Amino acid sequence: MIAVIINPISGTGRRPDEARRRAELAASLVERRGLEAEVFVTEHGGHARELAHTAVARGASMCIAWGGDGTINEVASSLAFSNVALAVVPSGSGNGLARELAIPLNPAAAFEVALGGRDQLIDAGEIEGRMFFNVAGLGFDAHVAHEFAETGHARRGFARYISIAVRELIRFVPDQYTISANGTRLETRALFIAIANSRQYGNGATIAPGARIDDGALDVVVVGERSPWSAIAQMPMLFSGKVDRLPGVTIIPTADVEITAKHDIVYHVDGEPALAGRSVRARVHPGVLRVRVPAQ
16 A cells, blocks of 8 residues: 655645645556555644554555655654655655655656655664754754744745845854764854755755765764855855865764754754754664665
């Protein structure tokens, strides 16, 4: 049995008929292959995680997550350390994990990968007990994630994210951090620190050019303090995959990392905002998630 878990408001601006439309399309695409599908629609935050957990308990062989990075994170967190495969139908603002896995953005094409692709084992990160599969982080990018979440689904989108980032750069005050990884200790005032399992946030914004989703390591990307104007001027380097060439950028491949700060830490997990005390720990779990990727 294949479970399809749909977030009806990701990328839609809350169109009232979207849940029905997506559910009907999902059922028809799976049944066209002669397979059995159970289709579920999320109703609140955390619901995708609950639905995936139930599907695994009922013997699902695959869970197809139709939504943004937050929905995919919830489903993947329930599937990690099991033999149940995750397939992705992306419909979020950034679609970072889907892009990393070369999943088409068109729903019908994504279902073709889900039903006719191959399985690949990938790593998972864990930060403060929460799993992530794309990128976690703290500092400015986490602050923007919080502000972005406050806008509501009707006002989301890549352009909205960039406008918030530019606005918040002007007033953001970087914190002082101590980073311990690979037996070394780095003290720095950082604009932000990304903990990357894969290369990009989404929309081609490549924060960790050397990261690989199945290499058994996380790339800790430390972007040192700089003026707002320098950060804006250097933003194209993020989209050209050359952020590692910028001055004041340090990248540390590691299996685990501890980061402490002068103040309570705002962080994000695959773009979803979270809060911690003055210290966070992250580590990698190699090869614990089975994902469906294109056959070629």
